[in-house]
Amino acid sequence: GAVVSQHPSWVICKSGTSVKIECRSLDFQATTMFWYRQFPKQSLMLMATSNEGSKATYEQGVEKDKFLINHASLTLSTLTVTSAHPEDSSFYICSARDSMGGRGQETQYFGPGTRLLVL
Amino acid sequence: DAKTTQPPSMDCAEGRAANLPCNHSTISGNEYVYWYRQIHSQGPQYIIHGLKNNETNEMASLIITEDRKSSTLILPHATLRDTAVYYCIVRFRSGNTPLVFGKGTRLSVIA
Numbered sequence: 706g707a708v709v710s711q712h713p714s715w716v717i718c719k720s721g722t723s724v725k726i727e728c729r730s731l732d733f734q735a736t737t738m739f740w741y742r743q744f745p746k747q748s749l750m751l752m753a754t755s756n757e758g759s760k761a762t763y764e765q766g767v768e769k770d771k772f773l774i775n776h777a778s779l780t781l782s783t784l785t786v787t788s789a790h791p792e793d794s795s796f797y798i799c800s801a802r803d804s805m806g807g808r809g810q811e812t813q814y815f816g817p818g819t820r821l822l823v824l
Numbered sequence: 825d826a827k828t829t830q831p832p833s834m835d836c837a838e839g840r841a842a843n844l845p846c847n848h849s850t851i852s853g854n855e856y857v858y859w860y861r862q863i864h865s866q867g868p869q870y871i872i873h874g875l876k877n878n879e880t881n882e883m884a885s886l887i888i889t890e891d892r893k894s895s896t897l898i899l900p901h902a903t904l905r906d907t908a909v910y911y912c913i914v915r916f917r918s919g920n921t922p923l924v925f926g927k928g929t930r931l932s933v934i935a
Contacts, residue, residue, distance in 0.1 A: 815867035
């Protein structure tokens, strides 16, 4: 299957700082990427849909000014958590869909996740 | 997207087949059934998907009932590494529609 990478895999930061998480599709192009968040013992929650060359679409309750998403190329999307607070501590997971058609277009591939701890 | 119902947890003996059920009684004709799993502290891993025919790959088999209202994921010879949360998701075949995760089934493979 296709490979999606995330960097960093974990990060610890002080309250009030900003953290950038990168999501890359390594062997396919993705016009659309998705960002999820997962709290302990809970399921994945969709935060936003990231579209290459246009503004992201945020789910209800997700602050777009706090979680900045940039999808500047067909293989890279970034999520920046601005002015992070302890309640932003979570497991952030990105996902991408192969946009080149065929059966692969139907499948959404996930990165390994980034664990954020805000002190 | 149609809602799915899965048992919260299941146990399976190592080496035996694990059969994970999923109900999706409101599924529409254009919706696919997807299965993913999430091993602890990792991103979800794609397993298999199908529309109405049974599907098999190197990881698992997917059996979809004729009326498409339920399906079963079969791991033919479960190993300890198959311990994970398994998610059954129904979704339209649309380029920009994201997967929406329910609570899934926590499968514990026991030695």
